[in-house]
Amino acid sequence: MLKFEHSRVIDEMESTTKQAGIAAVRDAIARGCRDAGRDVATVTLVAVSKTLGAEAIEPVIAAGQRVFGENRVQEAKAKWPPLLARHSPSDSRLELHLIGPLQSNKAKDAVALFDAIHSVDRASLAEALGKEIAKQGRRPLLFAEINTGAEPQKAGLLPQDADAFLAACRERYGLSISGLMCIPPHDEAPAPHFALTAKIANRNGLKLLSMGMSADFTTAIAFGATHVRLGTAIFGARPTALT
Numbered sequence: 001m002l003k004f005e006h007s008r009v010i011d012e013m014e015s016t017t018k019q020a021g022i023a024a025v026r027d028a029i030a031r032g033c034r035d036a037g038r039d040v041a042t043v044t045l046v047a048v049s050k051t052l053g054a055e056a057i058e059p060v061i062a063a064g065q066r067v068f069g070e071n072r073v074q075e076a077k078a079k080w081p082p083l084l085a086r087h088s089p090s091d092s093r094l095e096l097h098l099i100g101p102l103q104s105n106k107a108k109d110a111v112a113l114f115d116a117i118h119s120v121d122r123a124s125l126a127e128a129l130g131k132e133i134a135k136q137g138r139r140p141l142l143f144a145e146i147n148t149g150a151e152p153q154k155a156g157l158l159p160q161d162a163d164a165f166l167a168a169c170r171e172r173y174g175l176s177i178s179g180l181m182c183i184p185p186h187d188e189a190p191a192p193h194f195a196l197t198a199k200i201a202n203r204n205g206l207k208l209l210s211m212g213m214s215a216d217f218t219t220a221i222a223f224g225a226t227h228v229r230l231g232t233a234i235f236g237a238r239p240t241a242l243t
């Protein structure tokens, strides 16, 4: 009994902390938009729930958050169907975004589960997604990922390959790409990377920009981000050091 009481109190404390996290993040986004002269409605907060269980996610849903990001298809497939079933009445669906790298052989699962995919970065994947989208009749919002720092270990298109890739998506794979995503190098100022991503999007007529994480989202908003992907700022530090 005592044990039960104790854990209930801790659960409530944790839940309060998490809701404070999302409230603080909403304030910071609103301030960032005000400073940049932008309407706050033009920035979508993607709450990155990778590695976290339903007990951590539920309070954030309860605080009104509707858009969540995951970086692994398998993890999302195991975790989200019950949450979606519980919290997505037909008039107000939760949105699930894939923000991590996608293998072509998981394109089928990704198209079936996700409402947006932020990591389209090569022809084989574009082709697999084009086929699955045609087959399933689902149309997730698509972002092409740009490796703005040309980091060898990182996913994404090299900036100089972006225009040709976007043309191939349109003309060969029947894919409608709506925006660009980037993850600036860890050890560099993010602003030039956001600026470059915005420039490539602009010259290709793309309206959406998925950029900005917990450490740099106000800068990203100043450079036109329409989707900021925040984990730590909402949920606290993750148990494992996934990037």
Ligand SMILES: *Cc1c(COP(=O)(O)O)cnc(C)c1O
Residues within 6 Å of the ligand: 048, 050, 071, 099, 100, 183, 213, 214, 215, 229, 230, 231, 232, 233, 242, 243
């Ligand atoms: C984990 C992750 C994030 C969130 O990172 P935080 O620093 O915790 O905000 C954003 N984007 C991608 C692609 C990620 O993998």
